[in-house]
Amino acid sequence: xxxxxxxxxxxxxxxxxxxxxxxxxxxxxxxxxxxxxxxxxxxxxxxxxxxxxxxxxxxxxxxxxxxxxxxxxxxxxxxxxxxxxxxxxxxxxxxxxxxxxxxxxxxxxxxxxxxxxxxxxxxxxxxxxxxxxxxxxxxxxxxxxxxxxxxxxxxxxxxxxxxxxxxxxxxxxxxxxxxxxxxxxxxxxxxxxxxxxxxxxxxxxxxxxxxxxxxxxxxxxxxxxxxxxxxxxxxxxxxxxxxxxxxxxxxxxxxxxxxxxxxxxxxxxxxxxxxxxxxxxxxxxxxxxxxxxxxxxxxxxxxxxxxxxxxxxxxxxxxxxxxxxxxxxxxxxxxxxxxxxxxxxxxxxxxxxxxxxxxxxxxxxxxxxxxxxxxxxxxxxxxxxxxxxxxxxxxxxxxxxxxxxxxxxxxxxxxxxxxxxxxxxxxxxxxxxxxxxxxxxxxxxxxxxxxxxxxxxxxxxxxxxxxxxxxxxxxxxxxxxxxxxxxxxxxxxxxxxxxxxxxxxxxxxxxxxxxxxxxxxxxxxxxxxxxxxxxxxxxxxxxxxxxxxxxxxxxxxxxxxxxxxxxxxxxxxxxxxxxxxxxxxxxxxxxxxxxxxxxxxxxxxxxxxxxxxxxxxxxxxxxxxxxxxxxxxxxxxxxxxxxxxx
Numbered sequence: 001x002x003x004x005x006x007x008x009x010x011x012x013x014x015x016x017x018x019x020x021x022x023x024x025x026x027x028x029x030x031x032x033x034x035x036x037x038x039x040x041x042x043x044x045x046x047x048x049x050x051x052x053x054x055x056x057x058x059x060x061x062x063x064x065x066x067x068x069x070x071x072x073x074x075x076x077x078x079x080x081x082x083x084x085x086x087x088x089x090x091x092x093x094x095x096x097x098x099x100x101x102x103x104x105x106x107x108x109x110x111x112x113x114x115x116x117x118x119x120x121x122x123x124x125x126x127x128x129x130x131x132x133x134x135x136x137x138x139x140x141x142x143x144x145x146x147x148x149x150x151x152x153x154x155x156x157x158x159x160x161x162x163x164x165x166x167x168x169x170x171x172x173x174x175x176x177x178x179x180x181x182x183x184x185x186x187x188x189x190x191x192x193x194x195x196x197x198x199x200x201x202x203x204x205x206x207x208x209x210x211x212x213x214x215x216x217x218x219x220x221x222x223x224x225x226x227x228x229x230x231x232x233x234x235x236x237x238x239x240x241x242x243x244x245x246x247x248x249x250x251x252x253x254x255x256x257x258x259x260x261x262x263x264x265x266x267x268x269x270x271x272x273x274x275x276x277x278x279x280x281x282x283x284x285x286x287x288x289x290x291x292x293x294x295x296x297x298x299x300x301x302x303x304x305x306x307x308x309x310x311x312x313x314x315x316x317x318x319x320x321x322x323x324x325x326x327x328x329x330x331x332x333x334x335x336x337x338x339x340x341x342x343x344x345x346x347x348x349x350x351x352x353x354x355x356x357x358x359x360x361x362x363x364x365x366x367x368x369x370x371x372x373x374x375x376x377x378x379x380x381x382x383x384x385x386x387x388x389x390x391x392x393x394x395x396x397x398x399x400x401x402x403x404x405x406x407x408x409x410x411x412x413x414x415x416x417x418x419x420x421x422x423x424x425x426x427x428x429x430x431x432x433x434x435x436x437x438x439x440x441x442x443x444x445x446x447x448x449x450x451x452x453x454x455x456x457x458x459x460x461x462x463x464x465x466x467x468x469x470x471x472x473x474x475x476x477x478x479x480x481x482x483x484x485x486x487x488x489x490x491x492x493x494x495x496x497x498x499x500x501x502x503x504x505x506x507x508x509x510x511x512x513x514x515x516x517x518x519x520x521x522x523x524x525x526x527x528x529x530x531x532x533x534x535x536x537x538x539x540x541x542x543x544x545x546x547x548x549x550x551x552x553x554x555x556x557x558x559x560x561x562x563x564x565x566x567x568x569x570x571x572x573x574x575x576x577x578x579x580x581x582x583x584x585x586x587x588x589x590x591x592x593x594x595x596x597x598x599x600x601x602x603x604x605x606x607x608x609x610x611x612x613x614x615x616x617x618x619x620x621x622x623x624x625x626x627x628x629x630x631x632x633x634x635x636x637x638x639x640x641x642x643x644x645x646x
Contacts, residue, residue: 003040003058004124007142011059014068021062028065028345038124049246051316051329054145055121064314064346074144074255078262080104080272088216089159090278097186098162098198099281100221100250102257105153105273106264107214109133115267127239133208133215136263146219146248146256147240151195151206153214158191160216162198171197172204177236185230186222199227199244200236217264219257221250225410250283251328286326288336290319298340301352311346312339368531369459372485373444376461376527379481385440385463390424392445398423402449417448421462422512422522429466429520439466444527461509463523470521474511475499478523485534501525503533548579548615549626553633554646556605559589561641563608569640570612573633577614577621585609607646 005018018034025032030052031043044053051057056072063070086105092098114135122129127138137148165181171194172178179197181187186198196202199222208215224247231241257275264270296302309319316327326333333339344352377387393406393414404417418424421443432439443462448455461481465474475492478501482490490503499511509525557566563583570581587607612633614626637643 001042001044001053002035002125003042003055004121005038005040007055007121007124008040008059008062011056011071011073011143012062012066012068013071014063014066016066021066024065025061027350028348029061038120045332046246047332049243050145050249050252050331051327052145053243053246054141055143057145057329060315070314073262074259076262078258080261080274081265082271082273084273085276086153086216086273088153088156088276090276091159091161092278092280093161093163094186095280097164097223097226098220099223100253100277100279101160101162102219102253102275102277103160104217104257104261104275105214106217106261106270107153107273108269108271109213109215109264110268110270111208111210111212112268131208131210132267133212133264136260136267137217140256140260140263141239141243144252144256144259145243146252147199147243148256148260149196149202149218149240150208151202151216151218152208152212153206153216154212155206156190156195156216157193160195160218161189161191162220163187163189165194169194173197173201173236174204174207175201176204179234179236181234184226184233186226188218197230197234197236198222200231200234200238200241217257217260219253219260221248221253224248247331249329249331250279283328285328286333287320287323288326288339290322290324291336294336295340295343298337299344299352300355301344301347303343303347307347308343311343315342315346317342369527372527372531373459375484376442376481377444379484380442380463380477383440383477383480385442385477388425388428388441388443390421390428390443390445392418392448394418394423400449402451404448404450404455419447419449421445421447421460421524425462425464425522426514426517426520429464429514429517429522433466433517433520437467439464459527461525461527463525464521466517466520468519470519471499471511471513474521474523478509478511478525481525482530485530487530487534503529506533508533544579544615544617546616546618546620548613549621549623551612551614551626551630552584553610553612553630554585555608555610555637556644556646557608557641559604559606566608566637566641567610569636570610570633573636574629577616577625577629578612579615580613582611583608584611605644 005021008021018040022032022034022040025042030045033041035041042058052061056074060070062068088103088105090101090103092101111131111133114129114132118135118139119129121142122135122138125142129135133150137150141147164183165185165187167182169181170178171181171187181197187194188196188198193205194203195206199220222244224245227241228245231237231245261272265272290305290308292303292305292308295308312324316330318325324339381387391414393409394403394416395413396415399416399419403419406415406417409415425441425443428441429439441464445460446457447460448457450456463474463477467473482488487503490501493500493502497512500507501509506529508529509523511521511523514520514522563586567581567583571578585608589604589606614621614629634645
């Protein structure tokens, strides 16, 4: 975001250069860059727009880190000229999109040129000068951070109504664009017509012109979600919309209104009426206990209560007894950790002495859950499956009665935490079925559900397949997973349209065919239940003391003999001496030869090469011993599989 250095220095006067300010900001506040001239580029985090996306907010930070006095224009006393509120009323019909609406009637306006100092500030920040009234609205937005709008009061019929647009309702904005709106768009209207797209752009009907003599000043607080959605849907991204999209504090509206009325009185000689303020649900105060021990533990430095108060007070924090009251505009402060961060950054991270962490060390243990996840992931990836990561939120129609509902969902489509991996895996199959005949995907993630009135979670494995015989392959891959972790005593039971996997009378997963999608199946297995039933024992095995001897074995075997049978037979010849057997090479005849049953059997044989490792636990083996074992292996293979030694 662009800022004017001279504007900042006007609000935080002192003997410092732009380069010094940039360096201090990078150490204590936000990332800052000197763009040359009077321009500074400062990166404002999304959660700091209420208090810091303004020259006054940046000046406050400057005064704190530079040890200066803030020249706050909002501290000036201001009283309206008239106690009356004018002839206007405000009615907020859509309370979900508008949290607060302030309107002030101003008469005796003289539209004219804007002072040079105000024009300079606007131009540095990328805004063009229009007239003194409109420029004051924009200037206050830059100075205080609250977007404002001025209507020509003589063109407003009755009062202000904040509501949702009607379907296909149209408006022409002040920049001569025409928009067709929908009920998702919040609008400002009067008794007869639309006057603005709320929080985004004013309408043409009540635009301030050279003939304007009475205005209605608006300062409001709108839902960030609604403004962002409408702004991007309409392709109308304005400075005001960008600010409202970051969920500004409703308290900022009052500050912006006060400053705008001050400047209108000073620069136009206007008469100010009392403001109408509709504020249905006021922003709650936030108080945190000043826990010195916890703050010092988080930062790793010993601060006294006086030092903490000295750091926080210039930022607007107030100490009330044993608690700290958070400034209304600091919507980013939600925990004691945030409070500790404020103390640490003002003190200076570079001034903190690095200390090694002091933690209690326990014996190293193996995390069963991580081990099982890794084993399942490795098995599925090696079988040609792709891992997916889906959302953790579902709509009401996709969940069961035990699903966990969110207090503040972003939309109706994401109203509940998922209580199953299946819905999104089915979507994965449906979306990929348009492009691929075969789809193999899996997901490892947590599901959430209500159990005895409490929110519980469980780690699950979901497997989704789209191919011929998908049900058989899904069952096979689950069988392989269970076998790999030592589970062999389980059963499968058909219940309706699903196949359930049962271990010791406990269901650990199920497998279903996807209705409406041919050759598609989805399985879901509880990894946490598997951990409970496996009870796998682990024992320490020391490294061997004696060297190993390696021998290679090359053979021809009939083409229908499975390699696994040969590996198993070699291993069982003498398990005490044979430590490992690996297949290191394989050659199979061309497919045409294998299909030609008239070809000689010798031509249809495949060639295999194995590496056998011999090792004893109590002695060093001799070559003679290994030769005897190899002779036994050769004879067993000849007798059992009719192999030919190469």
